[in-house]
Amino acid sequence: MNTRYDVIILGSGAAGQSLALRLADQLRVALVTKRSLGDSSSNWAQGGIAAVLDATDSIEAHIADTFDAGAGLCDPLATRFVVENGRRAIEWLIERGVPFTREDASAIGYHLTREGGHSHRRIIHAADATGAAVQSTLSEQVLSHPNITVLDDHIAIDLIRGERIGRPDLGCVGCYVLDLHAGEVLTLSARATVIATGGAGKVYLFTTNPDVVTGDGIAMAWRAGCRVANMEFIQFHPTCLYHPQAKSFLISEAVRGEGGVLRLPDGTRFMPEYDAREELAPRDIVARAIDFEMKKRGLDCVFLDISHKPADWLRGHFPTIYARCLELGIDITKQPIPVVPAAHYTCGGIVTDLSARTDVAGLYCVGEAACTGLHGANRLASNSLLECLVFGESAARDILALPEATIPELPAWDESRVTDADEEVVISHNWAELRRFMWDYVGIVRTTKRLQRAKHRINLLKREIHDFYSNFRVSNDLIELRNLVVTAELIVRCALKRKESRGLHASKDYPETLTQARDSILVPPNSPRRRQR
Missing domain, CATH: 3.90.700.10 (Succinate dehydrogenase/fumarate reductase flavoprotein, catalytic domain)
Incomplete structure (x- = not known):
């Protein structure tokens, strides 16, 4: 089935839902989520949202705290952009009805708490379940909006670029999505597609993330030709x-x-x-x-x-x-x-600009899957939901300004040469092996030898998974495993590029921090940027 929308949003966390609501009064939006609207890292966020709301605080102080936590790698323009737009993002949530914890004695009427790395109390929160409060408020409005179609229990398989239909000028034109109930692969087309799928916590054995956080968006964007950066910076809560x-x-x-x-x-x-x-x-x-x-x-x-x-x-x-x-x-x-x-959190991801645009035209990324430059080598506490909201707004502004475009009919998903899987145990075994060696070899403290061992194991798994993917019908577990192994490879490749210890990347072989901070950027073979050189 080939279905057309104005915008496809993959992921239903704070980034995806806030963006959908900002677009839906003018555009038809498909919001694709692997399970239900509430299954996201945003829903699990307890602490709150960092923003300069109190007169004793300042934009410069919040920027300085972010820089300090980010170990010299934060992008100055992106950091200032997010912090300066923080108050407006909070006011938008308040207007939407998010029940933040109040405090009558406070000058702003809300209780602000303080978290690690912050020099001021600037965390606005809803008790200790801020993410759930934001999600439930937005979800109610998403579900009632006539221009938003929620496709729950659907998982994206891959993005579709214009080259597939002989129109490279169109960039990303949609995606293939598996309906987990019907077992049918849908073809969705749109002039703008947004990755809001979150990070990659499930690549590790122990994580604070929900089961759905399997690096899907990062892996799909990499396969579609987008650069990724700083994937070695995995924050362990x-x-x-x-x-x-x-x-x-x-x-x-x-x-x-x-x-x-x-x-x-x-x-x-x-x-x-x-x-x-x-x-x-x-x-x-x-x-x-x-x-x-x-x-x-x-x-x-x-x-x-x-x-x-x-x-x-x-x-x-x-x-x-x-x-x-x-x-x-x-x-x-x-x-x-x-x-x-x-x-806990993937600080790197898909390279984006201040409008949430990726390297592929028509493809955007917001939230944890993106590398905006805000987090540097280590995310400051409670800057994550803030980033989701600020870049959700900037992405909406850019998408609403896109010129009208007619997307030609896209080819249907081809299952003519595959059969049903004969041994699902291969998937579960490979999943368990991947998560265990990533925990053992690519954890909080790393060595070059451990990273090389991980790289070797990843290469073996990639071949097995590719063979399985090529011969059998796709399933939720197979799609997630395929994405996890790509994401694991990107983490290891970035870690091997970094010959120092900085922020979340601690190497026993390179314990010193270099004078100049540089991003670890990986460019895929099919990147549009390679053709521009």
Whole structure:
């Protein structure tokens, strides 16, 4: 089936939904999501959104904090662009009805908290479930908008470029999408396609990300000819709940921002030995400190303790964390929380400009899948939702200004030479192997030897997966595995290019930080930029 829209948005997090709402009054939008609207990293975001809202704060201070966390690699123009547009993004959410936590004593009427790496209280939040509050508010409006078609339980397979129909001047003209219920591959066409699929946390064995975060958009864009950059900078959140029944549950940075301290099993604090900012140091520093202490002492976890705060205050400020921990027998008002680092955020991604445009005409990228230049070598806490909203607005502005264009009929998906898979176990085995060796070889601290081992294993898996993909009908698991192995390769290639330790990339072979900060940029063989040289 060949279906036409004005805009196709792949992904239903804060970036995708906010963009859809900004476009839908004038254009017909298809919002494609692998599961339901609520299945995204945005929905799981606890802490909040960083923006300069208080008179005691300043644009320059927020920029400086972002630069400091980003270890010298943040793009000055992109950083200023996001920070200066932050207040307007928050006001847009408030107008939409997002129920941020109020505080009557505050000059702005809302409670602002502080997180690691920030010099001021500038995190506006909805208790400890900000992402869920944003998502539920936007989802209600997305579902009721007559110009937005939500295709849930659909997964994109690949983008379609104009070359496929003899029109290279058209750039990206749509995509192939698998309907997971019907098992049918749809052909969607549009004059603008937007990747808002999130990061690649599931390439690692332990992650705070939901199961849908498998690097799909990054891999598809790479195959379509887009440059990617800085994929070696995978942020490991320092504090993921450590419990056999707690899958991927994050303990918000705001717990440390409100006075939580990290302790060893005997109660000893250790962060003062690593950084003058102690628990409020940027995430890369805290995660490496925890990783070092665990390896040195043979620990399964460390402990985050905020039990010194009043019980009623804790239940009011962290209701989600309190309830989840209590379900597992941990009363945070009386005892510390067992925590470990886990893969959390992909700081690199598809190279974009300030209008969210990629290297391929007609193809945009917003949110975690993009490398805008804001995060540098390490994302500052709560800058992620801010980036989604600001670039969602700039992408909408650019898309609305596109000239009218008629997309010719696109070829249907060809399944004439494939059969049903005979051994699905190959997929699950390769998935498990990939995530395990990425955790072991491409984790918080790296060596060249480990990276080369990972590269070798990736090359073997790529051949197996390509053979499987070429001979059998596509499935959700096969599409995700194919994308994960591409994303893993991009992470390893970027890591091998970086001959230093900077931000989230810590190398035992190159422990020093070079004087000049450079991006790690990879250019695919079919990039339009190669033809322009």
